[in-house]
Amino acid sequence: MRKSAPPIAAMVLLVIFSIFSKVSQSQVQNPDWELDIDGGKQQRVIQEINRDALALQAQAIASETELDREIRRVMEKGGNLEERRRQVPAIAASFALRTEPQRARFLSALCYLKTLGTSFMPIDIAEIALAETGSHGLSGKASSPKGAIGVWQMMPSRAKSHGYTAKEMENDQKCADAAVRELTMKLTVANGNLEKAKKLYCGVGHEADAYELRRRMYRKEILEILSSNLYGKDKKVGFNALALKAREYITD
Numbered sequence: 001m002r003k004s005a006p007p008i009a010a011m012v013l014l015v016i017f018s019i020f021s022k023v024s025q026s027q028v029q030n031p032d033w034e035l036d037i038d039g040g041k042q043q044r045v046i047q048e049i050n051r052d053a054l055a056l057q058a059q060a061i062a063s064e065t066e067l068d069r070e071i072r073r074v075m076e077k078g079g080n081l082e083e084r085r086r087q088v089p090a091i092a093a094s095f096a097l098r099t100e101p102q103r104a105r106f107l108s109a110l111c112y113l114k115t116l117g118t119s120f121m122p123i124d125i126a127e128i129a130l131a132e133t134g135s136h137g138l139s140g141k142a143s144s145p146k147g148a149i150g151v152w153q154m155m156p157s158r159a160k161s162h163g164y165t166a167k168e169m170e171n172d173q174k175c176a177d178a179a180v181r182e183l184t185m186k187l188t189v190a191n192g193n194l195e196k197a198k199k200l201y202c203g204v205g206h207e208a209d210a211y212e213l214r215r216r217m218y219r220k221e222i223l224e225i226l227s228s229n230l231y232g233k234d235k236k237v238g239f240n241a242l243a244l245k246a247r248e249y250i251t252d
Helices: 005-026 043-061 066-077 079-098 101-114 122-136 156-161 171-190 193-204 204-229 240-252
Strands: none
Touching: 079 101, 079 122, 079 193, 079 204, 101 122, 101 171, 122 171, 122 193, 122 204, 156 171, 171 193
16 A cells, blocks of 8 residues: 655654654764864754654644554564664765765665564665665666666566556655565565575676675675764764765775
8 A cells, every 4th residue: 555645754754853863862972063064054954854853743643544653653662673773874874975965864764764564674775775876876866778767776567566657766765665565575586585685686697796796885884884983972973974984984
């Protein structure tokens, strides 16, 4: 069943708000925004997102569908949510090396939201996005010579099999949803082998081999950012500084 756009947009904003407010408190504390990088512009962006999230909270709860309520219930259960949340800032930092910070946060929040209630972690869908369109700025308008569309490069026939049109793959939320469904199908084909399923996401042959090398490279990048000292609790570093340090860390 498809989700209506307003509730899902609200949910994404709420996820961005909850994840990055939690990160700012426990992982990348920076109460004074001691960056000297963007003159406080990033702080204003975060404040605007926070206000939007709070303003949309009542609307999201009032208009949410049964699927939206199920997502909220899963989010409230706990379980491995701490690890999921921990991955998101590293994913956002990696994304920010290829696209603007605000879009990087939005896409990383989608990786978190769309994998809730599945066997996948946010990094699983993030590394696919990077392998598919990381070299094209993670653009929703990206298209391949064969006709694949969107951040997660869905072929029109595959998009249709998941209930979407090819044009709808330019919508990041719908493309992310279709990508998770596609990976779920590939996991079944691969008899539960996630590594094989990710390679099958691209296909078979030499292109798939090259894609698999890229995917593993991007996964290593995210894990290196995640395991580096960038996330020390005593570090007072904001998002822009985090992305810049990630770039330095990866290129060293």
